[in-house]
Amino acid sequence: MSMHASVADRHVAYSIPEDVLAGLTASQKSIPSKYFYDAEGSRLFEAICELPEYYVTRTETALLGQVAEDIAAFVPQDATLVEFGSGSSTKTRLLLDAAPQIRRYVPIDNCRDAVEHAAQMLRERYPRLAVSPLVHDFTQPVRLPAAAARSPVVGFIPGSTIGNFSPDEAVEFLRNARAVLGPGSKFAVGADLAKPAEVLIPAYADDQGVTAAFNKNVLTRLNREFGADFDLESFEHLSVWNSVASRIEMHLVSRRQQRVEIGGWVLEFEPGETIHTENSYKHDPAAFADLAERARWRVAASYLNPSPAFGIFLLAS
Ligand SMILES: C[S@@+](CC[C@H](N)C(=O)[O-])C[C@H]1O[C@@H](n2cnc3c(N)ncnc32)[C@H](O)[C@@H]1O
Known part of the structure; x- marks a missing residue:
């Protein structure tokens, strides 16, 4: 359990899936990529498929x-x-x-x-x-x-x-x-x-911001389904090529120091700290x-x- 997470002093009204809780309370915060795909996430994925960069x-x-x-x-x-x-x-x-x-x-x-x-x-x-x-x-x-x-x-x-x-x-x-x-x-x-990274990076960080919207949609889902209070404007989309692991990583970067509540847990974010949301191995x-x-x-x-x-x-x- 990370020092950047603690239990809020309030009634826990939502049952948070174990994999979400484990990811968000680890020292490198993460959310399993399967949570991207609610109805809106699937619609955004179809829009990504139409992008020139993808x-x-x-x-x-x-x-x-x-x-x-x-x-x-x-x-x-x-x-x-x-x-x-x-x-x-x-x-x-x-x-x-x-x-x-x-x-x-x-x-x-x-x-x-x-x-x-x-x-x-x-x-x-x-x-x-x-x-x-x-x-x-x-x-x-x-x-x-x-x-x-x-x-x-x-x-x-x-x-x-x-x-x-x-x-x-x-x-x-x-x-x-x-x-x-x-x-x-x-x-x-x-x-x-x-x-080459010059081909890979734009495919996961397009000019129109569709991939960014897809990435951030997972926070909207956590807000709606698990009563979290992520402020979407306080996170930005990042895609990086990890050449050692041969994978594109998608992250959501905290723009500032902030606290987020989810299911009775309080998550602390430093400026620049990321939530790792997807790997795409090549x-x-x-x-x-x-x-x-x-x-x-x-x-x-x-x-x-x-x-x-x-x-x-x-x-x-
Ligand atoms: C990258 S999209 C591919 C969609 C489609 N097969 C295509 O080729 O365009 C991944 C699909 O897998 C589904 N998916 C991801 N993780 C899943 C899981 N653990 N169990 C079931 N479906 C999952 C998503 O909902 C999404 O429809």
């Missing part, structure tokens, strides 16, 4: 468009597609169009608005596809619907969402996903690759294959875009 979405979408037929050749008849962190399920359509043998789609996301909206859109567009959305934290054990568990299963995690995990966390996620998807499954993973293809192997997956095919560097890895269990 090369990730258009690069992965173009690459997936080129290789979807190849990936489709790995998809068995009557397969179930399980997507982790499905959001708007926009890229999914490229796989569904290339692989009409997919009979069932299970999007998993912890943002109810995003997953339900996407499920409705896909049901209208693909009337023969059974869509079974799960509002769920994909770092926790999950059981697939019975019909899905009886069919061949293909996993999908685009958006470089895998980059939000540290290497050890990524291995744990891949290992758990292997257990969820089952023996003989395939798993298509989109991973952003290391590239992989190297060989190192990514090692991570996959540690989780007992084998890279059956890899599709690499040279510039901006991006990889889609097809894993086999």
Whole structure:
């Protein structure tokens, strides 16, 4: 517990999730990045995907468009597609169009608005596809619907969402996903690759301030859902390239000395002190294959875009 946090002398009316409390009371304050995605956070993420600086979405979408037929050749008849962190399920359509043998789609996301909206859109567009959305934290054990568990299963995690995990966390996620998807499954993973800081930094600190609004929205969420009193004007968005860890870090920097209350806790901030809100690891293809192997997956095919560097890895269990 940090010296910069203490219990306020008042009734605790809100139940703060353990991971939020642990993060905000550590010496380097942090908030898990999964809390970005309430309805407004998901809307802001979609706006980020449209930004000229954010090369990730258009690069992965173009690459997936080129290789979807190849990936489709790995998809068995009557397969179930399980997507982790499905959001708007926009890229999914490229796989569904290339692989009409997919009979069932299970999007998993912890943002109810995003997953339900996407499920409705896909049901209208693909009337023969059974869509079974799960509002769920994909770092926790999950059981697939019975019909899905009886069919061949293909996993999908685009958006470089895998980059939000540290290497050890990524291995744990891949290992758990292997257990969820089952023996003989395939798993298509989109991973952003290391590239010059001049390209990376603007992608996470755009001129229009959309990424800044996305970052600060997590404080709005903590204010609304957990009765915190963060003053948004007193924090500013920061993105830094950590070349040693090969990751972009997003932080919220305190502009002044201040105190913030959340669920009966008082957090003390020094000027310049940060809340670390996200990591986005940028992989190297060989190192990514090692991570996959540690989780007992084998890279059956890899599709690499040279510039901006991006990889889609097809894993086999
Ligand atoms: C970077 S966005 C990617 C969205 C979409 N797949 C794409 O490629 O554009 C990450 C998505 O994962 C979801 N997400 C993040 N952490 C999650 C968690 N622990 N459990 C479930 N969903 C999570 C978010 O709600 C968001 O929709």
